[in-house]
Amino acid sequence: MTEIAYRLPQRRQLVTALPGPRSQALAARRKAAVAAGVGSSVPVYAADADGGVIVDVDGNALIDLGSGIAVTGVGASNPAVAAAVAEQAARFTHTCFMVTPYEGYVRVAEELAALTPGAHAKRSVLFNSGAEAVENAVKIARLATGRSAVVAFDHAYHGRTNLTMALTAKSMPYKANFGPFAPEIYRMPMSYPFRDEPGLTGEQAARRAISRIETQLGAQTVAALVIEPIQGEGGFVVPAPGFLATLSEWAAAQGIVFIADEVQTGFARTGAWFACEHEGVVPDLITLAKGIAGGMPLAAVTGRADLLDAVHPGGLGGTYGSNPVACAAALATIDQMRELDLCGRARAIEAAVLPRLRDLAAETGVIGDVRGRGAMLAIELVREGGEPDADLAKAVAAEAFSRGVVLLTCGSFGNVIRLLPPLVIGDDLLAEGIDVLGESLRAAVG
Numbered sequence: 001m002t003e004i005a006y007r008l009p010q011r012r013q014l015v016t017a018l019p020g021p022r023s024q025a026l027a028a029r030r031k032a033a034v035a036a037g038v039g040s041s042v043p044v045y046a047a048d049a050d051g052g053v054i055v056d057v058d059g060n061a062l063i064d065l066g067s068g069i070a071v072t073g074v075g076a077s078n079p080a081v082a083a084a085v086a087e088q089a090a091r092f093t094h095t096c097f098m099v100t101p102y103e104g105y106v107r108v109a110e111e112l113a114a115l116t117p118g119a120h121a122k123r124s125v126l127f128n129s130g131a132e133a134v135e136n137a138v139k140i141a142r143l144a145t146g147r148s149a150v151v152a153f154d155h156a157y158h159g160r161t162n163l164t165m166a167l168t169a170k171s172m173p174y175k176a177n178f179g180p181f182a183p184e185i186y187r188m189p190m191s192y193p194f195r196d197e198p199g200l201t202g203e204q205a206a207r208r209a210i211s212r213i214e215t216q217l218g219a220q221t222v223a224a225l226v227i228e229p230i231q232g233e234g235g236f237v238v239p240a241p242g243f244l245a246t247l248s249e250w251a252a253a254q255g256i257v258f259i260a261d262e263v264q265t266g267f268a269r270t271g272a273w274f275a276c277e278h279e280g281v282v283p284d285l286i287t288l289a290k291g292i293a294g295g296m297p298l299a300a301v302t303g304r305a306d307l308l309d310a311v312h313p314g315g316l317g318g319t320y321g322s323n324p325v326a327c328a329a330a331l332a333t334i335d336q337m338r339e340l341d342l343c344g345r346a347r348a349i350e351a352a353v354l355p356r357l358r359d360l361a362a363e364t365g366v367i368g369d370v371r372g373r374g375a376m377l378a379i380e381l382v383r384e385g386g387e388p389d390a391d392l393a394k395a396v397a398a399e400a401f402s403r404g405v406v407l408l409t410c411g412s413f414g415n416v417i418r419l420l421p422p423l424v425i426g427d428d429l430l431a432e433g434i435d436v437l438g439e440s441l442r443a444a445v446g
């Protein structure tokens, strides 16, 4: 694999107690100026980031096992991305594609057609955020089918706008008291092997959902199924093999648009360009964001040309969607993913980390399930009898932070520790991050 040259030393180093004085001063200013409804996983403020390291304003160097929620796969200051951004910003930062179009948008759409699963004719439309992509995928599916019902799944996360809140499963903190929600959204059971009855196959789990759709909605009313091939915020739930394929085949037979929300799983994260590929599933529409542009805000809906071209001109768009600087960043990001073989790196991360998580499970007895693919891995923490242990997950993340590692939690029950390291993290630093996870777990179990 290509050697990666880093700008910052790739080491964990704490020079103050955490948070240090500069971060504390910023926290006080933040409290007086920033809305309380915005949370942060850790209380230190970033000054610099490169490879697997985030340096805070007090000079502490932390190991990054979150990538800003699966965004900075190529690194948070990848030199090729930074150069592409600077070059495009020096030419023009904006014209609005709906006013004066530019080549960057077209090139991104060409790349997405080539990279996403399936050899059929495809089109793309670009947006700013994952939620916006999901909203628009639903708009397209409803218009193209003339139907209104949309099926989402237990533990789903699709965003924070009104329609995507309705698609999202978890009440706190995403939905509570933010309603009323968009109508015609129906929730069906997911395949969650750790919590399903033992032995339930992916196909059986899909049949369970399909039978409910048929009896409660009628397939002919359904415009779209929206599903994350591996669930993100909901707990890194990997459905049983065959679940996605059975749903997708059934949807195709019923004229229902199968929308894969790959906002978190996309762009090499799981060891393939897109997580659907692991299951041989070719979605009708795929929603993309997070890892697409090396940290610049960009999102896309890519899919069947007949669906996307069904929409009348002017029906899709937005002032900033496809910003030319973000498009330049995306093109450089995709190049870097190819050049550095980040799919291969994600698979190497899985090979290095999964066995260590399994060892930790055997040693501590508090890990009910170890799961994930590529550089999207998780441990589900449980009490005796498999009851979710959210307090322990919180304690482990806090311990890890105090030792200089940024770790994220997730899950409907808040009891999952998720690992989303930058794909460019070095082997030694990653191993040290997992060492710290182990130490933190032992300390938190007590």
Ligand SMILES: *Cc1c(COP(=O)(O)O)cnc(C)c1O
Pocket (backbone or CB within 6 Å): 128, 129, 130, 131, 132, 134, 157, 158, 159, 160, 228, 232, 233, 261, 262, 263, 264, 265, 289, 290
């Ligand atoms: C993060 C996420 C979204 C929402 O993306 P934003 O850019 O935060 O709007 C949607 N779907 C999935 C699967 C996500 O992980």
